Amino acid sequence: MGVRDPQTEWMRVQIYRRMSGEQRIALAAEMFEDGVAIVRASILDHYPDINADELKQQVRRRILPRGLVLQVEQYLQDTRTRESCVSGICTGGRLLCAPVRDRGSDSQTFAL
Numbered sequence: 001m002g003v004r005d006p007q008t009e010w011m012r013v014q015i016y017r018r019m020s021g022e023q024r025i026a027l028a029a030e031m032f033e034d035g036v037a038i039v040r041a042s043i044l045d046h047y048p049d050i051n052a053d054e055l056k057q058q059v060r061r062r063i064l065p066r067g068l069v070l071q072v073e074q075y076l077q078d079t080r081t082r083e084s085c086v087s088g089i090c091t092g093g094r095l096l097c098a099p100v101r102d103r104g105s106d107s108q109t110f111a112l
Helices: 006-018 021-046 052-063 066-084
Strands: 098-101 108-111
Touching: 021 052, 052 066
Parallel strands: none
Antiparallel strands: 098 108
16 A cells, blocks of 8 residues: 555544444445455456356455355355255165254254
């Protein structure tokens, strides 16, 4: 980032200080969304035939810290496994997954 004029910088800071917290958060969110759009466009420039899932994965890898990327990808993989896991589906006579009731709740999860 280039050197900024001190007077211009002071004016910018004063404008931010006059904003409400909500306005500053909205501005930061808009800047983040613009950054994501730039990253997405860059990936599409380099890989025009990329599919939607791979594009999402590449955007995550460029924006998030590595540790968080690994956690998100593991979560998504686990979610896909649970979604594709249907009670009673077997391969070769082997049960792949079965429903498990969570004690104290009416929710149902699947165990492999």
